[in-house]
Amino acid sequence: xxxxxLLSEVGRLVIETLHLEDxxxxxxxxxxxxxxxxxxxxxxxxxxxALAVSQHYGVTLSSEDxxxxxxxxxxxxxxxxxxxxxxx
Amino acid sequence: xxxxxxxxxxxxxxxxxxARPLVRRPDQFLSQEALLAQAVQLAETLPQxxxxxxxxxxRGLFILALCAALVxxxxxxxxxxxxxxxxxxxxATYPGALCLCDAPMAGLAPRQWLVEAAPAPPEPAMPVPxxxxxxxxxxxxxxxxxGSTGRPQAHPxxxxxxxxxxxxxxxxxxxxxxxxxxxxxxxxxxxxxxxSVAIPLAVGAAVDAGRPFFPExxxxxxARVPAPRVLVTTPxxxxxxxxxxxxxxxxxxxxxxxAPLSGDLARLVEERxxxxxxxxxxxTEAGSIASRRTLxxxxxxxxxxxxxxxxxxxxxxxxxFLPGPVPLSDVLKLQENGTFQLLGRSTDMVKVAxxxxxxxxxxxxxxxxxxxxxxxxxxxxxxxxxxRRLAVIAVAPGLxxxxxxxxxxxxxxxxxxxxxxxxxxxxxxxxxxxxxRELLLELVRTRGAxxx
Numbered sequence: 074x075x076x077x078x079l080l081s082e083v084g085r086l087v088i089e090t091l092h093l094e095d096x097x098x099x100x101x102x103x104x105x106x107x108x109x110x111x112x113x114x115x116x117x118x119x120x121x122x123a124l125a126v127s128q129h130y131g132v133t134l135s136s137e138d139x140x141x142x143x144x145x146x147x148x149x150x151x152x153x154x155x156x157x158x159x160x161x
Numbered sequence: 162x163x164x165x166x167x168x169x170x171x172x173x174x175x176x177x178x179x180a181r182p183l184v185r186r187p188d189q190f191l192s193q194e195a196l197l198a199q200a201v202q203l204a205e206t207l208p209q210x211x212x213x214x215x216x217x218x219x220r221g222l223f224i225l226a227l228c229a230a231l232v233x234x235x236x237x238x239x240x241x242x243x244x245x246x247x248x249x250x251x252x253a254t255y256p257g258a259l260c261l262c263d264a265p266m267a268g269l270a271p272r273q274w275l276v277e278a279a280p281a282p283p284e285p286a287m288p289v290p291x292x293x294x295x296x297x298x299x300x301x302x303x304x305x306x307x308g309s310t311g312r313p314q315a316h317p318x319x320x321x322x323x324x325x326x327x328x329x330x331x332x333x334x335x336x337x338x339x340x341x342x343x344x345x346x347x348x349x350x351x352x353x354x355x356x357s358v359a360i361p362l363a364v365g366a367a368v369d370a371g372r373p374f375f376p377e378x379x380x381x382x383x384a385r386v387p388a389p390r391v392l393v394t395t396p397x398x399x400x401x402x403x404x405x406x407x408x409x410x411x412x413x414x415x416x417x418x419x420a421p422l423s424g425d426l427a428r429l430v431e432e433r434x435x436x437x438x439x440x441x442x443x444x445t446e447a448g449s450i451a452s453r454r455t456l457x458x459x460x461x462x463x464x465x466x467x468x469x470x471x472x473x474x475x476x477x478x479x480x481x482f483l484p485g486p487v488p489l490s491d492v493l494k495l496q497e498n499g500t501f502q503l504l505g506r507s508t509d510m511v512k513v514a515x516x517x518x519x520x521x522x523x524x525x526x527x528x529x530x531x532x533x534x535x536x537x538x539x540x541x542x543x544x545x546x547x548x549r550r551l552a553v554i555a556v557a558p559g560l561x562x563x564x565x566x567x568x569x570x571x572x573x574x575x576x577x578x579x580x581x582x583x584x585x586x587x588x589x590x591x592x593x594x595x596x597x598r599e600l601l602l603e604l605v606r607t608r609g610a611x612x613x
Contacts, residue, residue: 115575135377
């Protein structure tokens with residue numbers, strides 16, 4: 074994860090929100106897919122993640138956003154979206 | 162038996178010259194007349210095939226494709242998931258089936274036909290079509306579930322029964338021609354088919370063509386359709402949306418199904434949306450057959466004409482809109498006043514995130530993977546989030562966890578993929594060959610932690 078504390082923080086949020094027990098943040102490849110392959114999340118997880126992201130960072134996800142697929146492409150892309158849109 | 166064998170109109174809710182909206186999209190709607198004309202035209206254009214598999218995700222295009230198949234007299238097959246593997250299993254059993262899609266699907270072997278919305282002609286210029294009539298005894302739609310046999314199981318439905326049940330449900334919930342239905346569930350599943358396809362066709366309500374996903378999507382969709390609005394959704398969606406339900410558009414009624422809804426969540430939704438929250442009880446085999454307002458308590462009311470009888474623990478229902486008795490896999494407590502309570506499920510069926518699977522079916526698929534010598538799905542212990550995930554214990558000497566997961570991913574829906582996967586040398590079977598649940602749970606608890 075290097076020095077990116079937001080990346081680690083979002084990684085921990087994913088793990089906690091989705092009850093991925095015993096997965097450590099360091100084990101997540103930040104560029105691996107979150108859905109299908111990689112972490113193997115599904116649409117239920119996407120909903121729960123959206124809720125958690127909204128609650129923690131004030132970032133609202135919507136399918137009308139053309140970038141929505143890219144946002145969920147990897148932990149890194151999700152983190153960048155949060156970084157760019159968070160309500161401090 | 163009741164008179165459901167007469168031919169029935171394709172669209173009993175049609176009112177000529179009323180220009181009633183049927184399918185709503187942002188800034189436009191498709192009228193009943195326009196849909197009928199398009200369905201008749203598509204019916205003429207479709208190639209000669211014995212079956213169609215309706216994979217349209219846009220609800221309006223799903224309805225168009227369904228109506229075209231009904232007019233043409235071709236059976237519509239509705240698969241239990243969008244997995245290529247599952248669709249091809251069905252196509253193998255129903256050779257010659259044509260997939261009706263609204264977007265090309267990659268990697269799908271059976272022939273695909275793209276369903277597109279025809280540009281809507283100017284409304285008043287359209288001649289009023291005669292409403293096609295559908296044979297009453299014909300099995301118009303086959304809705305598939307993952308049965309307990311390792312292959313998808315077909316549940317035939319007559320259009321007469323689908324329309325009759327829809328009318329009963331619409332009366333129960335007060336849904337009429339002025340209502341717009343917004344649904345988060347797919348039209349291919351029984352619940353979505355009944356509430357977001359059949360009811361609009363049966364009583365003339367409108368339905369939004371979309372399938373809103375994120376809370377914001379849902380808010381936007383509700384906002385762009387007129388009141389009165391009925392939201393058709395699931396406990397999962399309500400749980401993730403309730404937090405965002407501040408100053409949302411007015412919703413006349415929320416209907417939930419696929420899994421039990423907690424009273425606390427129902428109360429929150431009723432408060433935040435100023436609405437009533439009702440639940441439907443049903444299954445693919447019988448369709449929807451009962452309802453309750455969650456906050457009224459644990460008693461369910463059967464739909465009109467539904468009668469239930471138990472033999473031992475097994476319950477079966479009959480209804481005017483069912484061709485014969487249908488056994489239920491839930492354990493019900495039938496009460497003197499005609500209501501019932503839900504006591505539990507038969508042990509083979511498991512629900513994860515509102516989706517139903519047969520453990521026997523999952524186990525068959527697991528054990529069909531090359532390299533898996535023995536394997537079993539385990540439902541983890543304890544109360545917890547309704548969407549608690551499954552675990553798998555397997556003997557697969559030549560496979561690593563990634564390979565086994567990849568093989569499972571091709572065979573079962575993502576919802577049922579195990580979050581805990583334990584590879585062992587032998588499953589803990591007892592003298593009768595069964596795996597005692599306590600031993601399985603122990604393995605999941607101890608070995609699962611080390612091998613995520």
